[in-house]
Amino acid sequence: MVGGEASTRRKTTIRLTTPPTTADHGPEHGSDDMEDQRVSTENGRAPTRTVERALTLLVEVATNDGLGLVDLARRVNLSPATASRLLRTLEATEFVRRDGDGAYHGSSRLIQVAVTSMSSVPLYRLAEPHLAELRDEVGESSYLGVGGPQDTVLYARMAESGKSIRHSGWLGRTVPLKDTAIGTALRGRCGDLGYVSASHTLEDGVTAIAATVRWPDGSPAAALSVVGPTYRIPDEQVRAIGERVAAHAQALSRELGMPDLDADAASRPADR
CATH class of the missing domain: 3.30.450.40 (GAF domain)
Structure with missing residues (x-):
C-alpha cells in the first residue's frame, strides 16, 4: 500500500499553463483583462473595476446612441475584447441592445430604471x-x-x-x-x-x-x-x-x- 501511495503521488503533477494569446487578448489588446486577474489575486478589486467599466460603457451607450464596438471601446479606453464581453453582459440583462448593423442602443430596462429613479x-x-x-x-x-x-x-x-x-x-x-x-x-x-x-x-x-x-x-x-x-x-x-x-x-x-x-x-x- 505504501508503495502504491508513493506511485500515486509520483503521478500527481501540477501544470502551470499560459493562456493562449490572440489578436484581442494578447499583451497589448488584452492587458486590461490580465490586470484585472492580477488585481483580483492581490486585493479582490477586480469585481469593482468590472462594475466601473460596465457602467462607463452603459453611460457611453446612453449618451452616444448608435456607436459600434470599436468606437465604444476607444471612447472608454478599453480593448475591444473587454468591451465586447461587458456589452454582451449588458445585452443579456436588457440594458443595451445591438442592432443588425452592430450599433448599440439603450434598451427597455435602462429606460425603466431611469424613469423609476427620476420619479422618486x-x-x-x-x-x-x-x-x-x-x-x-x-x-x-x-x-x-x-x-x-x-x-x-x-x-x-x-x-x-x-x-x-x-x-x-x-x-x-x-x-x-x-x-x-x-x-x-x-x-x-x-x-x-x-x-x-x-x-x-x-x-x-x-x-x-x-x-x-x-x-x-x-x-x-x-x-x-x-x-x-x-x-x-x-x-x-x-x-x-x-x-x-x-x-x-x-x-x-x-x-x-x-x-x-x-x-x-x-x-x-x-x-x-
Missing part, C-alpha cells in the same frame, strides 16, 4: 406641476435642467407645447453650462431680474428664458426654462415670460425648503 426624486416630482403650468401660461415648451457631466446641463424633465411649431426633443440631452440661458441660471447668475434669456445660441431661431431653482441653503439646485421660436418670443415679451419663469422657480425653491426671503424681510422690524 422629490425635485423632479415637485417640478412637474410647475412645468405644466408654465407651459400653459406662456404657450411654449418648458424644461427642468440639472447638473450633467463635464460642465453641462441635463434636460431632465419637460412639458411640451401643444403648438404645431414647438421646441421638443431635448429631454435627456445635455448642453454646455457656458453661454446658454439654462446654464447661466443653473450657476445662479440671473442677476437682479431673476431670470436670464438668450437667443440663437444653441439653435438658430430659438429663444430660451431660464431662472434658478435653489436648495434650502441657497445653492443652485436646478433651472427652469421656457424654450420656443424666437418669432413668438420677441424682445417685448421676454420680460413678461421671464417673470413667470422666475416666479415658478421661486415657488419650487420654497417647496424644496428655501426660505421665503420676501416674507422674512417683511417680518423684520424696520431699521431705526
Whole structure:
C-alpha cells in the first residue's frame, strides 16, 4: 500500500499553463483583462473595476446612441475584447441592445430604471406641476435642467407645447453650462431680474428664458426654462415670460425648503 501511495503521488503533477494569446487578448489588446486577474489575486478589486467599466460603457451607450464596438471601446479606453464581453453582459440583462448593423442602443430596462429613479426624486416630482403650468401660461415648451457631466446641463424633465411649431426633443440631452440661458441660471447668475434669456445660441431661431431653482441653503439646485421660436418670443415679451419663469422657480425653491426671503424681510422690524 505504501508503495502504491508513493506511485500515486509520483503521478500527481501540477501544470502551470499560459493562456493562449490572440489578436484581442494578447499583451497589448488584452492587458486590461490580465490586470484585472492580477488585481483580483492581490486585493479582490477586480469585481469593482468590472462594475466601473460596465457602467462607463452603459453611460457611453446612453449618451452616444448608435456607436459600434470599436468606437465604444476607444471612447472608454478599453480593448475591444473587454468591451465586447461587458456589452454582451449588458445585452443579456436588457440594458443595451445591438442592432443588425452592430450599433448599440439603450434598451427597455435602462429606460425603466431611469424613469423609476427620476420619479422618486422629490425635485423632479415637485417640478412637474410647475412645468405644466408654465407651459400653459406662456404657450411654449418648458424644461427642468440639472447638473450633467463635464460642465453641462441635463434636460431632465419637460412639458411640451401643444403648438404645431414647438421646441421638443431635448429631454435627456445635455448642453454646455457656458453661454446658454439654462446654464447661466443653473450657476445662479440671473442677476437682479431673476431670470436670464438668450437667443440663437444653441439653435438658430430659438429663444430660451431660464431662472434658478435653489436648495434650502441657497445653492443652485436646478433651472427652469421656457424654450420656443424666437418669432413668438420677441424682445417685448421676454420680460413678461421671464417673470413667470422666475416666479415658478421661486415657488419650487420654497417647496424644496428655501426660505421665503420676501416674507422674512417683511417680518423684520424696520431699521431705526
